[in-house]
Amino acid sequence: MANKKEESQKEITVEERLVALYQLQIVSSEIDRIRTMRGELPLEVEELSDELAGKQTRIDRYAEQVERNKRAVELSREGIRAAQAMIEKYKQHLNDVHNDKEYDAISKELENLDLDVLKYEKSIREYQEDTRFVQEDIEQVKADIAEVQEVYNAKKAELDEIIADTKAEEEKLRIKAKELEGVIEPRLLTAFKRTRKSSHNGMAVAPIERGACAGCFNLIPPQRVIDVRAHKKIIACEYCGRVLIDQELATEVADQFEL
Numbered sequence: 001m002a003n004k005k006e007e008s009q010k011e012i013t014v015e016e017r018l019v020a021l022y023q024l025q026i027v028s029s030e031i032d033r034i035r036t037m038r039g040e041l042p043l044e045v046e047e048l049s050d051e052l053a054g055k056q057t058r059i060d061r062y063a064e065q066v067e068r069n070k071r072a073v074e075l076s077r078e079g080i081r082a083a084q085a086m087i088e089k090y091k092q093h094l095n096d097v098h099n100d101k102e103y104d105a106i107s108k109e110l111e112n113l114d115l116d117v118l119k120y121e122k123s124i125r126e127y128q129e130d131t132r133f134v135q136e137d138i139e140q141v142k143a144d145i146a147e148v149q150e151v152y153n154a155k156k157a158e159l160d161e162i163i164a165d166t167k168a169e170e171e172k173l174r175i176k177a178k179e180l181e182g183v184i185e186p187r188l189l190t191a192f193k194r195t196r197k198s199s200h201n202g203m204a205v206a207p208i209e210r211g212a213c214a215g216c217f218n219l220i221p222p223q224r225v226i227d228v229r230a231h232k233k234i235i236a237c238e239y240c241g242r243v244l245i246d247q248e249l250a251t252e253v254a255d256q257f258e259l
Contacts, residue, residue, distance in 0.1 A: 216240035
């Protein structure tokens with residue numbers, strides 16, 4: 001199968017290769033145009049989506065903190081109830097003491113239990129205060145989310161509209177590009193893609209216009225211009241590396257090529 005493909009590529013003339021390369025350039029430039037229409041919208045939408053996710057994560061963590069505070073308050077209240085039960089128990093024992101030593105010991109236990117109650121009450125106030133602060137933060141983050149969500153919805157709707165308008169056209173162009181890539185030898189295709197990636201305007205095949213490369217605008221030596229017009233070999237611009245095609249063939253391809 002691979003041999004048949006190689007034989008097919010060997011049968012293609014230099015001019016046919018140039019035509020296929022320039023057609024691929026036209027298709028690729030049209031895809032670039034569609035992407036340019038979208039501009040920075042895809043990136044902006046993605047960043048806004050990440051921002052919303054980050055803020056929601058903050059709210060989730062705040063909610064967990066509120067729940068921890070709630071559990072801590074309940075534990076403190078249980079501690080108070082347990083301490084108060086012990087206080088009542090020791091108070092009853094005070095009526096049954098037989099000497100000062102027992103009285104002092106029970107009094108000390110009651111004092112410690114009163115301190116425990118105070119500590120629990122202080123903890124409850126601190127946890128409740130922290131919860132109030134956290135809930136204020138939650139409300140602020142929710143307000144921020146509402147603002148960001150509004151911007152996100154507008155940008156996403158704009159992007160979706162552009163994608164809907166251009167989806168069929170872009171898909172058609174991608175199919176056409178794949179067809180053209182199939183008739184271009186791998187070495188040339190790799191060079192084409194590499195040059196497109198490195199050039200600011202995505203141009204990998206440049207016509208010669210007024211004796212200069214239309215990609216980098218450097219003058220092409222007259223003899224090289226003649227060689228390009230001869231279509232005997234693929235010639236690249238010595239300054240920018242773009243494949244050169246004569247203006248006459250480029251115009252003919254552009255006029256006859258249907259996207």
